[in-house]
Amino acid sequence: MSVRDVPAPAAARPTIFTRAFLGLLWCSLGGMAACYLLMSTLPLFVARHGGGGFGAGLCTGVMMLATVLVEPLIPRLASRYGYRMTLAGGLLLLGPPSALPILSGSLPMVLLACALRGAGLGVLVVAGTALAAESVAPERRGEALGVYGVAVGIPALSCLPLGIWLSGHAGFSTVFVAAAVVAVVPLAVLGGLPGVRCEDDPAEHGGLLRAARRPELARPALIFAAVTFATGVLQTFVPLAVHGAAAGLAAGALFAQSVATPLTRWMSGRFADRYGARPLLVPMVLLTAAGAGTLVWTGSPVAVVVGPLLFGAGFGIAQSSTLALMFDRVTRPEYGRVSALWNVAYDAGMGVGAVGFGIVVSVASYAGGFALTAGLLALTLVPVLLDRRAR
Secondary structure, eight states, X not given: OOGGGSOOOOOOOOXXXXXXXXXXXXXXXXXXXXXXXXXXXXXXXXXXXXXXHHHHHHHHHHHHHHHHHHGGGHHHHHHHXXXXXXXXXXXXXXXXXXXXXXXXXXXXXXXXXXXXXXXHHHHHHHHHHHHHHHTSXXXXXXXXXXXXXXXXXXXXHXXXXXXXXXXXHTOHHHHHHHHHHHHHGGGGGGGGXXXXXXXXXXXXXXXXXXXXTSHHHHHHHHHXXXXXXXXXXXXXXXXXXXXXXXXXXXXXXHHHHHHHHHHHHHHHXXXXXXXXXXXXXXXXXXXXXXXXXXXXXXXXXXXXXXXXXXXXXXXXXXXXXXXXXXXXXSOGGGHHHHHHHHHHHHHHHHHHHHHHHHHHHHHSOHHHHHHHXXXXXXXXXXXXXXXXXXX
């Protein structure tokens, strides 16, 4: 065989782990840790201080409302100040306000903390998702978004159940202080992030509502909103709904969901880079609907763990598949706007789910509410099939 016959080595795939991407991961870890420490703990705090199920749901609802209101503003802020300064503001909003309930356990003070934290979350998730897409080569974007999902899922994996456990063993105040501290620690590495600005041009691409009216973006956003509706239900009410022999498994159930979600988000991101994201949508619907439906049996320890595990697996697929679809359908300058739309779907769904479920269980049972949630998830097969026909 001559030298000419020797096949040339395949070109190395560009790396995901650039300096900018690693710095972004660190910032997201701290901010999301602060978020998840209190995601289920604050509703439990309110419920135990006289707020009941409605007050618990209101905590998540107010936080998600603030998040949704802030998210459409982030592309413009990132265009003016850059992603680095925008992320700094988000971390500061997530941190110190977490300690406000120590000053007063009244519902208005807790809701103020929820609103400020929700604004910080809106900054972090929109800027973080857009910067994750901008920090890597397009052919590695799906997997990079999956890796980013794993990173932001680590706090969900550890801090969501940790907040519940720590509040019972060290008191709620300890959890509030911990959340305040971990959010501001990443400020030390912000200097390592690039000073890149969002390149979106509102005059050319229109506002967020115009993006939401584009069918190719609206369909995956609607599908994802339905899944996050159920996420708000599970994260807020599973600790309140379990009873009997399963009562001690609330933290374990949230842990099971938090393990499954980042794992399937990363795996589905790799799949999407190779085969496309559309084939993932039907399995996502089946898993999430089955997971929510299993929680009808809240007195069963097996159901309390298996339900969130199945749902978490489907939720991870939903995150990667819908986001990959939306980024694939726009140009690079529109990444910030797509990130905002996707995150609005995320947080609006969670907020509506928490508040709506709180209203439902005030007049019905938890089992009936979970059954209704499973039915709503099954209905997302309709926009899934419409999206497949629109090839």
